Amino acid sequence: MTRTPDRARRRTLVLLGLVAALGGTILASLALGVRDIDPAVVWDALTGWATGMPLPDDQDHRVVVEQRLPRTVVGITAGAALALAGTLVQGVTRNPIADPGLLGLNAGASLAIVLSSVVLGVSSPLGFIWFAFAGAAGAALLVFSIGAGRPVRLALVGATVTALLTPLITITLIQSSTAFNLYRTWAVGSLAGVRSAALADLWPFLVVGAVLAAAMAHRMNMLALGDDVATALGQRVGTTRVVSGVAIVMLSGTATALVGPIALIGLAVPHAARRLVGTDYRWITAVAFLLGPVVLLVADVTGRVVLPHSELEAGVVAAAIGAPVLIAVARSRSLAGV
Amino acid sequence: MARSESTELRTTVTDERVPAADRAPAAGPTLRAEGVALGYEGRTVIDGLDLTLPAGRITAIVGPNACGKSTLLRGMARLHPLSGGKLLLGDRDVSTMSRRELARAVGMLPQSSIAPDGVRVAELVARGRYPHQGWFGRHSSDDDAVVASALAATGVADLADRPVQDLSGGQRQRVWIAMVLAQQTDVVLLDEPTTFLDVRHQLDLLDLLTSLNRERGTTVAMVLHELNLAARYADHLVVMNTGRIVAEGDPGEVLTSDVVRGAFDLESDVVPDPVSGTPMVVPRGRFHTAR
């Protein structure tokens, strides 16, 4: 019990550190890239934009306000959404290897996008967002209805659904080069391009999803003890699952529609959060909410600067960060808990 | 050899209580641990322990949870690598034997056994023939005879064609023991074979092991939780605590209130078992004491 003040201080420090890290990565995301911009200029551009001054005829100012600011905002929201969704998936399945991608949600969204482009001729991110959303929801429904309750099995059902949907995606892509070009640029997972317009439409989903995730955090703590214990403690387990499922689809469906299927962010971030603040889901959720944007922005900025004349998309860098985390989890001694 | 054994079994298994004097002589050599050390990932459980399993006798190992009794048994079957000391089978160092050679001399029924989905009783028991078979694992009619004998000895012959997963806990445990019997070893080690069985099935199982021992001279060693059954069925009782043997020998001499207190941190009275005359431990708790 004497450790409690220590732990509280540690958690507060972690949160403060993350806020600082987020500030730093936001600044880096605004300043770094093919053209490096002085932080003072970034500040001028931002304050100018915030006070509604007309944009001066300055290349740096334009880059900051018109390209990097929207990109950074998309990165923050998508990162937070993916991390929250991952935390929820792991909590609700009690499975430390679950993430929205592993559950087939990305494949569902991909198929819906491809089909909407081929069948209905949809070609703009704004247009196919709703389809991505529906696809993710459909896949989630299928996976949860078959795999619920058994941790390892749920992941495998997700993989099977992915394997069922992937050929359908491929067969469509083979026949339509427009769909193929649209798909391959989307599927790699990137923050580039003007997607902030889509964000203007989608933000209500993210807000509702985040609020639900926050509300579920306490219930996750009881669910972690098992369905029977949670029920004995007075929780309606079924309701928790359904509400969490809705939040997962809202968060990860929106994020996937915005930035593409960015693999493993939803997996890596909750694990890192658990290492930082322990097993209390209220703290894990708070940390994931801050850490998700940090990781996605770091992945994006790294991708911008690592190659001399071109960019490495955030999705690839994020996978390169996430896979080692999964492997570390698999190697840890507490694997028996899976 | 297999065939003669099966007939011998059929004719002699008819009496449940063969008098001790009529015991078959020890079928094989003595298994002995000398100064063995065993542990998990840097944590030492047992350090420098000596134990002899008397040939042709039943040995029961008892002790509180986590005292290292299962680890010791697993070590003696070479399921767990020794980090020190050696095992001797007769006068041969076990480390000079191949796994197959050892598997023809020492059988072991571990705690966790998985029956593959859909496997039938006869097929599962036949897998006990593995150490006796050649490169491509073909079964011969000698193998059939041994399997039949093992099924008969454990009373599950009627179930030969049933899927193992459909059986009750007691039946399943008999099937696993039949598999170990089909291995035809002179030494049989069992890790908590009576766990999850009701009292009736526990007795059945221990009777079965006793008749095996009496009729074939098989050396039996098992980890047991139930002290009174251990005292009743064992010729040789080993009491362990924190990786050491605190007492061993004839149950009548070994099992005293002092030993129980030392090993289990438990106050008890030890009285003669009204059925067998062996010691019976009557534990004292905080309540319900008449005296």
Added chain:
Amino acid sequence: MASSPSITTTVPRAAGLRDAIGHLRTARRRRLGMVLATCAVALAALGTLGLMLGDSTIAPGTALLAAFGAGDAGDLFIIQKLRLPRVVAAVLVGAMFGLAGALFQSTLRNPLASPDILGIAAGASLGAVTGLLTFGLAGIAVAVSAFGGGLAVALAIWFLAWRRGLHSIRFVLVGVGFAYLCQAFMTWLLARAEEREAASALLWTVGSVADVRGEDLGVLAVGALVLTIGVAVVARTQGPLALGDDNARALGVHVDAARVTTLLLAVGLVALATSFAGPVAFVALVAPAIARRLLSDGSPALTASTAVGALLVLAADLIGNHQVFGVAAPVGIVTGLVGAPYLLWLLATNERKERR
């Protein structure tokens, strides 16, 4: 068990019981024989169909004669150079994936372990796509780089999952991680490439037996033969291994050595088949599941899985090649569509059984 007998009550005469056990064993073998024979007949029928059908339909008798080298030059060319290699490739590739899947599943004691999920197929795809798009390779060089990719991923999984022995769950989890990593890099390569090249690379990742002929087919056949002989040697350890590591050790199996050898052979089969035909989806997962269900005797079903795998790929290739779904589809698409729903059904019914 309610009226639990003493050990003596139900002992029939020993000779009778021995014969009964023998009969059970024979019955099991006969069932396996039936499954294999059925597969063989179906393979022969579908193979003949594969030889007959195409741009010009050839009568079954003529087609079979041409397959053995008799007939007019035109038929000989069509059959021997075009259709026969494709049929043989489908059978070989299917058999290899089926056998490899059965080995993975029995030795990892997980009915769902397969190269599709463990990232080995993804590694081979990444190897091939890298070869095609980054280094501009073609032909056998692509096969070699696919082989290298699959093998590299398998070894990496191994190295990382090894912790005082090879534990099944660790192997599966690390494998899933690699599947995602390889997938991400492959998508990235596809996004950067020119459209035509990317489209052909995409096709490669689906898996097809259309272009395996001549020398390639010879290499594939010899490799399959060598690896299968290896499998025959380790096959007998699979029965004891299925009972758990402890039981297998007690029965005299060198568990780690047996598992390592088995996995090496399985990885070899997958890498070889994938390097020529691409990662034909789901055969390695579904064929053993079907085979085990047909035998339902708790055995690893190695031979039956091999036969079912061959049948599955040959049938899928016929369906895909002859536009049953409206378009000419490479075999990998059809196996995925046939395999995944079946597996989902399997998972759903298994779940019910466990809840009961």
